[in-house]
Amino acid sequence: MKVGLFATCINSIYFTRTVTATRTVLEKLGVEIIETEQVCCGQMHINSGYPDLAKPLVDRVEKNFKDCDFIVAPSASCIGSLREHEDRPELVAKCFDLSEFLVDILKVTDVGATFNHRVTLHTTCHSLRVAKLGDKPQQLLRAVRGLELIELPESDSCCGFGGTFSVKNSDVSGAMLADKMRNISSTKAEYVVSADNSCLMHIGGGLQREKSSIEVLHLAEILANTNG
């Protein structure tokens, strides 16, 4: 099994902790990761209406992982975007979000993690409706020792990030964020977790602005944690 780790651009640049955690989880389960360069899926350009600028980026993803059987990313959003390229069926067939790869391919829900905290899950739009992860993140979280999973009210409603939407329609984005944060606070969780750092950057930035004690954490980082 040849597995390529697709860190995604945002994680390569900003959230390298998530990349390290993804690598840790996969290697612990005996997965051998083929070393490749880091690339971008082109989603920002596609969704912002610049498909011509995205094309060379997608070409590079395809080339970069051409020797891999699986492309695994700690991002449902980027995986979902790659899967929209119907004209590249071989690429589409190889793309897996981390939780899909663990549950569907490795058939593992208990990755041997421990996390002694109250956690709530923001089921991101792209996890649910684009990558269609279903309840795989929940299955993985429920198997973590010490973790108390608290249901987030209206968890399937959008947090308001939406890439460039967050700046082009910043007032609407802010209103959606306020509602999302109110729901998160109501859970009394210590951490809000999701399968995408893009939403978490927006939610985390909002919580920080409110001086909330609730922190954001990527799913991979909980799965990689073994010391409580």
Next chain:
Amino acid sequence: MAKGYSGVSLPFPTLAKTALEDTQLRTNLARATTTIRNKRAKVVAEVGDWEALRQAGHDIKMESLSNLSTHLTQFEKEFTSAGGHVHWARNSQEACEIVARIAKENQVTSVVKVKSLTTDEINLNEYLGARGIEAKETDLAELIVQLADEHPSHILVPAIHKNRDQIRDLFVEKIAEAREGLSNNPRDLAMTARVHLRNRFLSARMAVSGANFAIAESGTLCVVESEGNGRMCLTLPEILVSVVGIEKILPKWTDLEVFLQLLPRSSTGERMNPYTSFWTGAGDGPSQRHVILLDNGRIQTLADENGREALACIRCSACMNVCPVYERTGGHSYNSVYPGPIGAIITPQLLGPGLAKTLPFASTLCGACYDVCPVKINIPKILVHLRANENRANASISEKLAMRAAAYALRPDGLKILARLIRATSPLLTSSAFTKLSKSLPVAKKWMAFRDIPRTRLNKKP
């Protein structure tokens, strides 16, 4: 009389900002959309083959659109041979002229109306009003909006932005039949409107409607409604004129089997709608029946293979009720007869991109609309397509340059440099000095208006 759409291109973000500040509006919208959304989810879950029905609805519509000219000429032949009159209109102006001409020829000075988006699209009420013909809305919510001299804010529940206190006050001020001390009880309000509307129905000589479906093989029009006002308009007057977009055509009578299951569950969250009226040519009821088949941008939309799917819309409004952007901003922010996610893809295509530069960007692409659409219109995909069209024509030089620079920076070498750069500058980026500085930086200030750069997420060197 309700105001027509001016065609002035006000940016969505500007209108949305005003709407967001209206707390009453946000409360009304959240309550109403949540109620309809939950009702819909419940009745859709009852249907075992819902996904197959959606696919069938999509396929029938797309097949019908790909053979539109055949189906339309067949409809014309059948409707005419059954005694009806078929007119063709290339645009709003032609359609309005035909309605006014029919009214003039019959010495009619007022018409009753069945709720119709298509007649709102062509600003028919204003056109007739300017020529001394009063158009009276008879759907309860349309009546409310017309009395308030406003636009509908939702295609199914046009007065969703108003609550019952506001409606009571409006009735007391504008309706002669409103008795003194009228309460805000929904029944009292409805009874007041009922008495008022009865007088309209009994005195009307001409009615104007739209249609939900036009059946090609039999030349039949269909109107689906809840209040019975439609049935009154379609049967009582002598003259009936229906303004129908050419995309409303369905090839066969049996196609209705699919759509009459999809539509009520998706729109009002009912298993079946209360009133479904059909008519073919002339017969019982109105002795003169006209249909105006309207293009108004539809043929041009059909020519765009990436955008044409929008024409499959059956105007159920399910997408609006699940849209997180619509829920917070309401229909008026879209400044179009077609608001919400479907409005964001129909308005620029039908009425021209110049009128709707900002609409394709008024979405987070969360996909909730696509999930509920009864005819499986991939709304996010079309939004993205329209964004690209808009950018090609009108994106600012600075945005184009920024996107070009980003595409260059996101190559493997660039990612390495950016990662190093971020690591080196992270203490600065999360400092209070940067927060202050960012308030005067063009893009950063939009981000920093509601959020910080998340400090806790910054990585120490792995």
